[in-house]
Amino acid sequence: MSTSFPIKPLCTKQLCISVQAIFLYLFGTLGWASNSFAEDLKHRKQIQVPISAVRWNAESFWGSRLHQSLHGLTNSMTPLMLGSDKSHFVQNFRIAAGLADGKHRGPAWNDGDCYKWIEALSAYYAQSSDPELRSLLNEVIAVIASAQRSDGYIHTPVLIAGRNNQGDAKPLGDPANFEMYNMGHLMTAAVVHFDATGDRSLLDVAIKAADYLDHEFSKPDASRARHAICPAHYIGTLDLYRTTGDRRYLQLCQRWLSMRDLVDGGGDDNQDRIPFTQQREAVGHAVRANYLYAGAADLFLETKDVSLLETLTACWDSVHHRKIYITGGCGALYDGASPDGSDKQKSITRIHQAYGRNYQLPNSTAHNETCAAIGNVLWNHRMWQITRQAKYIDALENSLYNAVLAGVSLDGERFFYTNTLRQLDQLPTQLRWPRQRESWISCYCCPPNVARTIAQVGRLAYCVDDKSTVVLLYGSNQLDVSLGNNQRISLKQQSDYPSHGQVRIQVQSAPNDLYSIGLRIPGWCNTAKIIVNGKPQSQELQPSSIAYIERQWQVGDTIELQLDMPVQYLAAHPLVEECQGQIAVRRGPLVYCVESNDLPEKARVQQVSIDAGSEKDWKLVFGSGQLASVPQLQGPLLVSTDDRSSTNKANPLYRPYVANPTKTVLAKLTPYYAWGNRGPSEMSVWIAVQP
Numbered sequence: 001m002s003t004s005f006p007i008k009p010l011c012t013k014q015l016c017i018s019v020q021a022i023f024l025y026l027f028g029t030l031g032w033a034s035n036s037f038a039e040d041l042k043h044r045k046q047i048q049v050p051i052s053a054v055r056w057n058a059e060s061f062w063g064s065r066l067h068q069s070l071h072g073l074t075n076s077m078t079p080l081m082l083g084s085d086k087s088h089f090v091q092n093f094r095i096a097a098g099l100a101d102g103k104h105r106g107p108a109w110n111d112g113d114c115y116k117w118i119e120a121l122s123a124y125y126a127q128s129s130d131p132e133l134r135s136l137l138n139e140v141i142a143v144i145a146s147a148q149r150s151d152g153y154i155h156t157p158v159l160i161a162g163r164n165n166q167g168d169a170k171p172l173g174d175p176a177n178f179e180m181y182n183m184g185h186l187m188t189a190a191v192v193h194f195d196a197t198g199d200r201s202l203l204d205v206a207i208k209a210a211d212y213l214d215h216e217f218s219k220p221d222a223s224r225a226r227h228a229i230c231p232a233h234y235i236g237t238l239d240l241y242r243t244t245g246d247r248r249y250l251q252l253c254q255r256w257l258s259m260r261d262l263v264d265g266g267g268d269d270n271q272d273r274i275p276f277t278q279q280r281e282a283v284g285h286a287v288r289a290n291y292l293y294a295g296a297a298d299l300f301l302e303t304k305d306v307s308l309l310e311t312l313t314a315c316w317d318s319v320h321h322r323k324i325y326i327t328g329g330c331g332a333l334y335d336g337a338s339p340d341g342s343d344k345q346k347s348i349t350r351i352h353q354a355y356g357r358n359y360q361l362p363n364s365t366a367h368n369e370t371c372a373a374i375g376n377v378l379w380n381h382r383m384w385q386i387t388r389q390a391k392y393i394d395a396l397e398n399s400l401y402n403a404v405l406a407g408v409s410l411d412g413e414r415f416f417y418t419n420t421l422r423q424l425d426q427l428p429t430q431l432r433w434p435r436q437r438e439s440w441i442s443c444y445c446c447p448p449n450v451a452r453t454i455a456q457v458g459r460l461a462y463c464v465d466d467k468s469t470v471v472l473l474y475g476s477n478q479l480d481v482s483l484g485n486n487q488r489i490s491l492k493q494q495s496d497y498p499s500h501g502q503v504r505i506q507v508q509s510a511p512n513d514l515y516s517i518g519l520r521i522p523g524w525c526n527t528a529k530i531i532v533n534g535k536p537q538s539q540e541l542q543p544s545s546i547a548y549i550e551r552q553w554q555v556g557d558t559i560e561l562q563l564d565m566p567v568q569y570l571a572a573h574p575l576v577e578e579c580q581g582q583i584a585v586r587r588g589p590l591v592y593c594v595e596s597n598d599l600p601e602k603a604r605v606q607q608v609s610i611d612a613g614s615e616k617d618w619k620l621v622f623g624s625g626q627l628a629s630v631p632q633l634q635g636p637l638l639v640s641t642d643d644r645s646s647t648n649k650a651n652p653l654y655r656p657y658v659a660n661p662t663k664t665v666l667a668k669l670t671p672y673y674a675w676g677n678r679g680p681s682e683m684s685v686w687i688a689v690q691p
């Protein structure tokens with residue numbers, strides 16, 4: 001779909017440092033790529049993959065997830081968004097516009113959840129051209145536009161308060177009112193809607209809102225420096241900049257990030273205790289942190305400001321080497337304090353839904369908000385775009401297949417807000433959020449976030465520029481993208497990944513000259529093979545790398561990729577205290593768990609252990625009912641007669657050690673993303689190991 005706006009690339013003289021210095025830093029000092037590739041990358045024309053450019057086959061893993069997500073979107077989410085029973089979403093805009101009477105209902109960020117729902121609907125429309133979806137979008141956008149003030153301000157809590165003559169609410173009066181977050185999601189949703197439909201109706205609303213913010217933050221000062229909570233507005237303004245070519249939005253994002261340095265008396269919960277460029281550790285609210293990192297990485301893509309990259313690299317190492325769950329879940333703590341254990345007591349602040357100390361990764365009480373995992377996907381995708389390092393897609397894939405998908409039921413209608421790694425019938429403490437997926441959560445931010453992520457997963461699957469196309473995520477789909485100058489790249493991919501590691505790609509259109517097709521070799525894969533037109537390739541394939549094949553492609557050329565996908569037992573770092581003496585099971589990108597549904601009657605997950613030498617005894621099977629297409633594993637588990645989770649008097653806090661007999665049973669393990677779909681159950685990712 002063409003755009004009516006010019007795209008205005010940055011000039012070299014407008015960058016913070018020279019392009020040459022950037023790439024010397026990126027690819028020389030840090031050794032992130034060969035000099036020849038770094039030099040070549042400078043001159044590549046990055047192509048935004050249109051929202052309709054990737055079509056998943058209906059029977060593929062992601063095709064199935066798209067269908068299930070759309071089912072949930074239609075049957076569960078849309079009635080909530082349009083109704084007024086549980087909360088107000090569209091209804092808040094109706095009241096703000098004077099189309100209905102009433103008060104604002106729901107958290108201050110409900111507007112943003114409504115925009116994420118619109119973004120998901122738009123993405124599905126791009127792939128279906130469903131007239132009912134288009135009609136619904138037109139109706140809702142008309143209501144939103146009618147609620148916007150003439151100066152561009154739009155935030156229903158304040159607009160409704162003004163309409164009801166409540167004098168205690170004013171625009172930008174409270175940094176914790178989520179105005180910036182909401183308007184950021186408005187901008188992103190508007191760009192996706194415009195890409196999907198070519199219709200400017202929501203885009204014009206977003207432009208007016210951005211112009212309002214550009215005026216209000218023309219000269220930021222300390223009084224407004226904390227308006228950066230969960231900064232979706234960083235990403236939103238850059239989305240708007242790329243669509244319109246208006247440099248004011250790029251400059252606004254730069255001012256916002258610099259504005260954080262003006263904060264006086266900030267805290268780690270919102271990552272503003274110290275200036276952003278001084279931060280070297282991920283702290284505080286994990287959703288806010290990951291959105292911040294994703295936004296700063298997005299800004300780096302436009303400005304090449306190396307000071308941003310130093311922070312991003314250090315914080316990425318902090319998260320992915322010391323603070324992330326094996327499932328890609330982020331934010332271990334319900335509540336805590338930061339800096340943890342510091343002797344500087346005046347600098348300690350409360351943190352919630354947060355990154356804790358290094359290696360502090362509890363299982364039964366893990367918080368792991370679904371939105372935090374989505375933020376990690378956004379962040380890693382941008383780090384890949386910056387560096388072209390496969391490790392960032394490894395991290396993206398891990399969070400996407402495990403932590404993100406676990407947040408929604410297989411039918412797409414029920415959701416987790418938090419994602420534990422161990423579910424017991426007797427928890428060590430009472431926890432705030434539901435222990436089963438629910439169709440309604442009072443904080444409804446995660447459901448539409450999951451919906452928009454699944455709807456646009458095709459944009460994560462490929463990276464396209466004028467000299468190469470890299471396949472990042474595997475599965476049966478069709479890619480078709482214009483490269484300009486009457487050139488196209490069109491690939492047909494066939495694979496039942498992640499169940500198996502065989503991938504077949506057929507070239508259906510390619511440039512006339514030499515062109516590279518890159519294949520990601522995942523970090524979990526130790527043995528891989530590439531065959532082109534029936535001939536095995538001789539290049540050495542390393543885990544967590546990109547294998548490039550450059551040639552003058554012909555229509556009908558085929559590439560076969562074979563990824564070895566054995567069952568692997570993984571142990572945690574010795575400082576992850578809760579996981580010592582236990583292993584986790586992974587096959588391909590999927591992390592597995594033991595669920596009580598698959599154990600002998602009355603057996604508890606804490607009675608289960610696994611033989612350390614039994615990796616090769618597991619085989620792939622498919623379940624029945626809701627799990628019919630879910631790749632389970634079947635193999636031997638050891639079940640003890642000792643119920644270690646019991647809290648009766650016979651099981652005191654400490655007791656003499658007694659070895660308990662075990663029996664071997666044939667059991668199943670379920671991918672973590674699919675647990676909890678068969679009614680209440682116990683579950684554990686980590687399983688005691690018998691040496």
